[in-house]
Amino acid sequence: MSLHKASFTDAGSRILEAAGEIFAEEGFRRATVRKICARAGVNVSLVNYHFGDKEGLYLAVLTHFRQRSLEKHPPNLGVDESSPPEEKLRAFVRSFLFRILGQGEFSWFGKLFVREIMEPTKAFDVMVDEAIRPSYSLLMSIVAGVVGHDTDEFTMRLCTASIVAQCLYYRSSRSVITRIIGRDHFTIEEIEQIASHITRFSLEAMRVCYDAEKTTGSRNREG
Amino acid sequence: MSLHKASFTDAGSRILEAAGEIFAEEGFRRATVRKICARAGVNVSLVNYHFGDKEGLYLAVLTHFRQRSLEKHPPNLGVDESSPPEEKLRAFVRSFLFRILGQGEFSWFGKLFVREIMEPTKAFDVMVDEAIRPSYSLLMSIVAGVVGHDTDEFTMRLCTASIVAQCLYYRSSRSVITRIIGRDHFTIEEIEQIASHITRFSLEAMRVCYDAEKTTGSRNREG
DNA sequence: CCTCATTTCAAACACATGTTTAAAACAGGA
DNA sequence: TCCTGTTTTAAACATGTGTTTGAAATGAGG
Numbered sequence: 001m002s003l004h005k006a007s008f009t010d011a012g013s014r015i016l017e018a019a020g021e022i023f024a025e026e027g028f029r030r031a032t033v034r035k036i037c038a039r040a041g042v043n044v045s046l047v048n049y050h051f052g053d054k055e056g057l058y059l060a061v062l063t064h065f066r067q068r069s070l071e072k073h074p075p076n077l078g079v080d081e082s083s084p085p086e087e088k089l090r091a092f093v094r095s096f097l098f099r100i101l102g103q104g105e106f107s108w109f110g111k112l113f114v115r116e117i118m119e120p121t122k123a124f125d126v127m128v129d130e131a132i133r134p135s136y137s138l139l140m141s142i143v144a145g146v147v148g149h150d151t152d153e154f155t156m157r158l159c160t161a162s163i164v165a166q167c168l169y170y171r172s173s174r175s176v177i178t179r180i181i182g183r184d185h186f187t188i189e190e191i192e193q194i195a196s197h198i199t200r201f202s203l204e205a206m207r208v209c210y211d212a213e214k215t216t217g218s219r220n221r222e223g
Numbered sequence: 224m225s226l227h228k229a230s231f232t233d234a235g236s237r238i239l240e241a242a243g244e245i246f247a248e249e250g251f252r253r254a255t256v257r258k259i260c261a262r263a264g265v266n267v268s269l270v271n272y273h274f275g276d277k278e279g280l281y282l283a284v285l286t287h288f289r290q291r292s293l294e295k296h297p298p299n300l301g302v303d304e305s306s307p308p309e310e311k312l313r314a315f316v317r318s319f320l321f322r323i324l325g326q327g328e329f330s331w332f333g334k335l336f337v338r339e340i341m342e343p344t345k346a347f348d349v350m351v352d353e354a355i356r357p358s359y360s361l362l363m364s365i366v367a368g369v370v371g372h373d374t375d376e377f378t379m380r381l382c383t384a385s386i387v388a389q390c391l392y393y394r395s396s397r398s399v400i401t402r403i404i405g406r407d408h409f410t411i412e413e414i415e416q417i418a419s420h421i422t423r424f425s426l427e428a429m430r431v432c433y434d435a436e437k438t439t440g441s442r443n444r445e446g
Numbered sequence: 447c448c449t450c451a452t453t454t455c456a457a458a459c460a461c462a463t464g465t466t467t468a469a470a471a472c473a474g475g476a
Numbered sequence: 477t478c479c480t481g482t483t484t485t486a487a488a489c490a491t492g493t494g495t496t497t498g499a500a501a502t503g504a505g506g
Contacts, residue, residue: 011484029252032463043485048465050483118341120398132399157403158420162389165396169388172395175343176355180380197381205428234454255493266455271495273453 012050014040017105019047019061024111028058028121059123062112066130069109073099085145086203092139093167093202094195100171101186101194114171139163146203147210159206166198235273237263240328242270242284247334251281251344282346285335289353292332296321308368309426315362316390316425317418323394324409337394362386369426370433382429389421 018040022031033054037044051057079091099110109131116127140160144151147159170177170186178184186194241263245254256277260267274280302314322333332354339350363383367374370382393400393409401407409417 033465034463044464045466045486046484054464117396117399124398128399128402136399158417159424161392162421162424165389165392166385168396169384169391173340173388173391175347176340176351176359179351194381198385200432201382201385201428202424204431205424208427208431209423256495257493267494268456268496269454277494 011040011042011046014042015047015050015057016061016064019057020065020105020108023058023061024108024115027115027119028054028123029119033057055122058121059126062109062123062126065105065109065112068106069099072106073102085142086199088142088145089163089203090195090199092142093163093199094192096135096167097170097191097195097198100167101191103185111171114168117168118172136160136164143206146206151210155210159202159210162205163198163202166202170194234263234265234269237265238270238273238280239284239287242280243288243328243331246281246284247331247338250338250342251277251346252342256280278345281344282349285332285346285349288328288332288335291329292322295329296325308365309422311365311368312386312426313418313422315365316386316422317415319358319390320393320414320418320421323390324414326408334394337391340391341395359383359387366429369429374433378433382425382433385428386421386425389425393417 015036019031019036022036022039025031033047034044036057037047047054047057051060073095079087083091096110099107100114101107102110113127113131116124117132120127140156143156143159143163147156174184238259242254242259245259245262248254256270257267259280260270270277270280274283296318302310306314319333322330323337324330325333336350336354339347340355343350363379366379366382366386370379397407
């Protein structure tokens with residue numbers, strides 16, 4: 001309160017707040033500075049005064065809301081280094097889904113994360129270094145724990161891709177999901193269900209497909 | 224030849240050809256009629272003369288290239304109604320991937336298909352009726368064949384989503400894939416490998432997760 | 447060769463949108 | 477109160493882009 005809310009009273013912060021929501025909702029290109037400033041209740045020229053240009057504002061939004069997202073949904077909440085890979089995978093998928101499917105400011109960075117993958121902007125390099133590559137690395141290490149660290153890299157990449165793909169789908173393809181369920185957002189229970197499905201689906205697939213193929217039964221099968 | 228190539232000598236058809244490529248590459252919004260007309264080598268005003276407006280051109284492109292795509296990569300090539308669901312799934316995934324990852328005019332509709340899901344335009348309704356819903360229905364019937372027709376609909380939707388998601392990923396997330404493999408297109412061999420992975424991954428996942436669940440009867444979705 | 451409908455073109459128009467500008471409002475200190 | 481630097485504002489500006497327009501080119505029929 002003392003810092004977060006109070007800091008959103010001056011123009012720069014109000015713009016940041018409005019921009020976070022609108023960029024997340026409509027993407028960098030579709031979002032107009034006029035709409036952002038209208039929502040912030042300030043004059044259009046203030047984004048140039050405070051952030052240089054529209055792109056500067058976008059970068060400021062990214063760095064500002066990254067913290068919020070990660071501190072709310074840490075990528076491995078509730079697990080430690082010694083946890084079995086099944087637990088780690090479940091934690092990863094859950095955290096990832098809540099970060100991109102949640103509502104409010106804690107989800108804005110996640111939504112921008114997905115947007116940047118689907119339609120990169122000039123901030124793509126920054127996003128890769130700060131968020132995309134770390135996420136993929138973490139997931140790939142979890143995958144390695146499931147299929148065995150001696151599995152060839154190409155196979156691990158395919159598995160990692162399959163898991164990320166399933167998560168991204170529920171955000172990037174929400175147009176067709178909206179058609180089916182009639183809403184454009186998920187309840188917490190639905191997100192949990194989706195997380196469970198993706199975890200279980202992927203875990204069993206990896207075990208049967210790749211783990212078994214190598215050592216044929218030497219690996220653990222709990223869960 | 225008599226019809227296809229010859230028809231691309233007049234202005235309208237040259238525009239259609241150029242628009243197919245540019246819309247597929249850049250999407251409806253980013254694509255400019257000036258760029259399309261420049262590539263077609265005609266005056267800007269001709270898209271309005273022949274197609275009414277930019278949107279009319281887009282619709283014409285969709286209906287025109289849909290045939291091309293489907294006749295080149297039929298959704299169940301090489302299988303018939305009596306084939307086992309595994310074969311059907313493999314055929315579906317292969318066909319789907321080639322339609323969206325291939326090169327040249329046969330892939331343009333597939334790429335527009337993906338774009339329309341990621342960022343719908345006014346043509347979304349048409350796309351849903353003519354392509355998206357048929358694809359999902361076909362895949363869901365295949366899924367039903369794998370997990371059993373008495374599986375509850377929600378579970379089948381989750382599995383269908385997991386499969387579609389993996390396919391869409393390789394088109395919609397090509398920005399990060401390009402970062403990894405250094406190219407922005409796939410060879411035929413790579414597409415075949417991806418198709419094999421997705422098929423096997425999904426098949427085993429569905430068998431272990433849900434087919435088994437039915438026979439043992441007790442497994443359920445936990446939180 | 448002339449006529450007229452169709453097609454094509456260069457130019458202009460309309461509008462949205464990012465940015466700049468010059469003046470006004472404001473805030474803190476002497 | 478006055479001064480000065482900062483912040484905010486309304487208006488104008490620059491540019492990209494879809495569309496329209498009026499004239500020129502084209503081509504089939506007589």
